[in-house]
Amino acid sequence: MRFITLLLSVMLVFSTTQLSAATETKDGSEAPGTMAYYELSPSIVVNVKGREKYIRCDVQLMTRDETRLPAISLHAPALRHELILLLSDQQGAEIRTTKGKEKLRKVALKSLQAVMKNLVGDETIDELFFTTYLVQ
Template identity: 35%
Template sequence: MRLLLKYLLLLIAPFLSLSTLASGGGGPAFAEGVNYIDVKPPLIVNYGGEAKMRYIKAEISIRTEDMHGATEITHHLPLIRDKLISILSQQTEESVATAEGKEKLRLFALAEINKALHAIDKAPEAEDKKKDKKEKDKKDKKKSDKDKKSKDKKSKSKDDDEEKSDEQDKHKDEHAGPASDLFFNNFVVQK
């Protein structure tokens, strides 16, 4: 009987180890679509110069649009933390006192994270995509200019909407990268 059990165990053992290998690694599993990566632990930094000890405590999440971006951000999280600490520590009391200042800080941090990630990866694909998008935008603009000339004058509100759309596209280009957005889940300032 013991011999039979040993024999069965020898037959089953290779299959058990293969299923363990096939189950994947120890890293986090990301969804195909949008992912949110928490920057943990929360960042606590001094800011505002030497006049008085002040600090910022920020709990931050970064949004990505795909699994590849989530993997890249998770891999480079130490670099991202370093960038965020540097950015937060350079702030002034005035820049973190208002909602507008915090929004500018958020957008600046997002752009700097993407810039740092592109610098590491040398992102030739991203540059090619930007060039292709710019060329396409130029062609689309020329086409729309021709269409505008051939049609009657459009209302001012439509032109304003197009200008806003162009500004939003420009804003998206500035922040293009693996990190599609950055959120302050909690932002505490001690003055």
């Protein structure tokens, strides 16, 4: 039992995937930086409006500054809460289409940026990606 607990703890620590890369500044020049990803887990499953019954999705949040990961991790419950409320207010038929998915992604990103701005004074999150997306 202790082994399983230890294994789950290690998996939780390593569930954040980091990627080093160069970022582009506003003037178009390359500036050194490190991008990092944070996985909101477990999967988000909520009921939606309309004929479709629910959505299940996995979400990865990207920041262009890996030093922001602790803030994202700390406020992950608030971010999940915001996504749950947002997703449960969607019409299932609309979010099944490619355009609907992209529109939802952009709205979700803005919502999570607003949450982070309110909590830490900075938008912190630069991109949001659905890595699994199922509407039924």
